[in-house]
Structures are given as C-alpha cells and as structure tokens.
Amino acid sequence: xxxxxxxxxxxxxxxxxxxxxxxxxxxxxxxxxxxxxxxxxxxxxxxxxxxxxxxxxxxxxxxxxxxxxxxxxxxxxxxxxxxxxxxxxxxxxxxxxxxxxxxxxxxxxxxxxxxxxxxxxxxxxxxxxxxxxxxxxxxxxxxxxxxxxxxxxxxxxxxxxxxxxxxxxxxxxxxxxxxxxxxxxxxxxxxxxxxxxxxxxxxxx
Numbered sequence: 230x231x232x233x234x235x236x237x238x239x240x241x242x243x244x245x246x247x248x249x250x251x252x253x254x255x256x257x258x259x260x261x262x263x264x265x266x267x268x269x270x271x272x273x274x275x276x277x278x279x280x281x282x283x284x285x286x287x288x289x290x291x292x293x294x295x296x297x298x299x300x301x302x303x304x305x306x307x308x309x310x311x312x313x314x315x316x317x318x319x320x321x322x323x324x325x326x327x328x329x330x331x332x333x334x335x336x337x338x339x340x341x342x343x344x345x346x347x348x349x350x351x352x353x354x355x356x357x358x359x360x361x362x363x364x365x366x367x368x369x370x371x372x373x374x375x376x377x378x379x380x381x382x383x384x385x386x387x388x389x390x391x392x393x394x395x396x397x398x399x400x401x402x403x404x405x406x407x408x409x410x411x412x413x414x415x416x417x418x419x420x421x422x423x424x425x426x427x428x429x430x431x432x433x434x
Contacts, residue, residue: 259359265294270340272287293330297386301388306321324417339372339391342368343365344364347362348360357384359373372390375387375388
C-alpha cells in the first residue's frame with residue numbers, strides 16, 4: 230500500500246512533466262511557423278506579382294531557414310541515398326533545394342494566403358506535424374507540415390502535404406524511376422534543366 234502511495238505521485242509527476250514539455254515544444258513550433266509566415270508576408274504582401282532580385286534572394290534565404298533540405302533529400306531518394314557518394318549527396322541536395330525554391334518562387338499565392346493554424350503535434354522526440362489552412366478568397370488549401378528538430382532547438386520542414394498530397398512522395402516516385410531507368414547523372418541533368426526552365430519562365434512573365 231505504501232508502495233502505491235509513493236509510486237502514483239511519481240508517475241503523475243513525470244506524466245505532467247511530459248505534457249508540459251510537449252506543450253512547450255508545440256508552442257515553440259507554432260511560434261517558428263508564425264515567424265516564418267510573417268517574414269514572408271512582409272515581402273510578398275497579399276497580391277504582389279512582381280519582385281526584385283533582392284526580394285527573391287531574401288525569400289530564398291527564408292526558405293533555406295525554413296526547410297530541412299538535407300533530410301528532405303534523403304527522404305526523396307529513399308534507398309538510393311545509401312548507394313550514392315558524399316559528393317553525389319551534396320550535388321543532389323544543391324540541385325533539389327534549388328528546384329524547390331524556384332518552384333515556390335514561381336507561385337507565391339500560398340504564402341499570400343491567410344494562414345490559419347489548426348493543430349501542432351509532437352509525434353516523437355525529434356518529429357512533429359503541423360496542420361494549417363491557407364485561405365485566399367474562396368480557395369482553401371489544407372497544408373500539413375512535417376517537421377524535424379535540428380540543433381540547437383530549431384524545427385524545420387522536411388515534407389509538406391497540400392490537400393493530402395505529399396511533396397516528398399511525389400518527387401520520390403518520379404526521381405527513383407529516373408534513377409532506375411537512366412541513372413543518377415541523368416536525374417541531376419533533368420533537375421537542372423527544370424530549374425533553368427523555371428527561371429526562364431519567370432523572366433518571360
């Protein structure tokens with residue numbers, strides 16, 4: 230009986246500490262998401278379509294701080310990642326991150342939307358999910374951010390789902406098919422060509 234009297238308060242203490250810790254992490258993640266949204270909004274506004282090279286560079290820098298491109302690249306290449314050298318890892322991360330940034334810069338409407346934060350949940354020691362709604366006029370997009378904890382205490386996005394469609398899974402399907410059929414060098418070539426096409430299309434607008 231004495232054991233139960235001592236044991237229950239100990240269990241309750243650690244349970245409350247765990248809940249408090251998760252809540253602190255949830256608050257931290259939410260604060261970082263809101264901070265990123267605010268910084269992007271300062272540049273893109275709600276309906277701007279033309280941006281200076283300096284503004285585009287600043288947005289790209291914000292993306293670098295927001296996304297965990299290293300982990301995203303590993304998730305995209307899946308089992309092929311282990312087959313590649315360190316130099317190839319670096320080459321892929323560089324090209325893939327440029328592709329993500331150029332694709333995002335081509336259409337900034339998501340970042341011009343009103344962001345409504347729905348739920349943040351820590352799913353493991355260094356993983357979390359955040360659900361938000363991006364609303365612009367009569368259009369609503371459900372966004373799920375999948376985040377990883379990076380040193381020292383910075384949560385970064387390594388995948389994002391738009392209306393249930395995973396960015397990582399979409400790229401994984403197409404990229405792994407190219408690697409299997411044509412090899413890694415051809416994948417890099419295709420990515421770089423796509424980047425140049427995106428840059429050219431922006432200049433022509």
